[in-house]
Amino acid sequence: MTQPPKKMRYDSQAIVYLADDLWGTANTLQRKRVAAGDTENAFDFDLAKSRIFAYTQITALPLEYRxxxxxxxxxxxxxxxxxxxxxxxxxxxxFTPEQLYAEVKKWLTASGYKTTRVQRVSLHMCYGGGNRGALPIAGSSNRPGDFTVDPRTSFAYKLARICGDLTVDVTARADETNTVSNSSGNVLVSASRHVGGRHHAEGDKWRFVTDAASTPENPVNPKVFASYNTPAGQRFR
Structure with a gap:
């Protein structure tokens, strides 16, 4: 019997799509939360725990999502x-990292409130965490310098270097990426993010932990970690 998706460890989630052709992906991510039972927002039980936003239609995100x-x-x-x-x-x-920072800061700031520092900014984009090129999977997390674009010079790294006042960490992938889903009738059964055709493989996903004091005016290099599943099932975060 297929198990439903796991519940997320966040109290609320905003899904912002920049590209109109990615609305379907945003909708799949939202349906995954519904299938997992992530329906009650921790800050207002009458609101959805996860919600989709088009970036052209928002200024500040509602308080419960920031x-x-x-x-x-x-x-x-x-x-x-x-x-x-x-x-x-x-x-x-x-958007350059600096330009995306400005957009995210607007989304996380509302009149009368301080800018929120959220738990995570997850970039769902191809090559956001670098470009692994043809580097084999095994051991790749220990050889980021062999990537076509090192994660430590990637878009996500440069964003994490300046956005510690906005988020604890940034995650991104180092290859082409897409969402793969399966449904039974109109019910979502499973959905996962694949990177270069793989799921949770070594060297495909990277986590950049920010310094809380970092801003565009005060950049601080983030800590960098590979995120993947080992054969024993342990996930490196």
Whole structure:
């Protein structure tokens, strides 16, 4: 019997999509939360625990989605050089790490409130955490310098270097990425993020832990960790 998706460890979640063609992915992520039973917002039980937002339609996120125990997922298109996140694969608007910082700060700030430092900013974009190129899987988390684009020079790293006042950490992938889902009728059975056709493989996902004092005016290098599942089932975070 297929098990439902696991509940998330965040009290609330905002899914912001930059690209119109990624609305379907945003909807799958939302349906995954519903399938997991993540339905009650910890800050207001009458509200959904997870909610989708189009970046063109928001200024500040509602208060219940910008708490210290919230996760912010950002969906956009990346490039192989890991230098920007964009609203389209061709053309559209692209954001440098500094420009995305400005957008995120607006989303996490409302009149009369201090800017929130959320638990995590998760970048769902191709090559946001670097570009592993043709490097084999085994041992790749110990050899990031062999990547085509080292995670330590990636878009996510550069964002984490300046956004410690906005989030505890940033996560991103180091290859092409997409969401794979299965449904039975209209009911979502499973959904997972695949990277280069793999799921939770070594060297594919990276976590960048920020310094709380870092801002664009005061950049501080983040700590860098590989995130993957070992054969024994232990996840390196």
């Amino acid at each position: 708490q210290a125990t919230s996760r912010l997922i950002i969906l956009g298109h990346g490039n192989e050089a890991s230098t920007f996140i964009a609203t389209a694969t061709q053309g559209g608007r692209s």
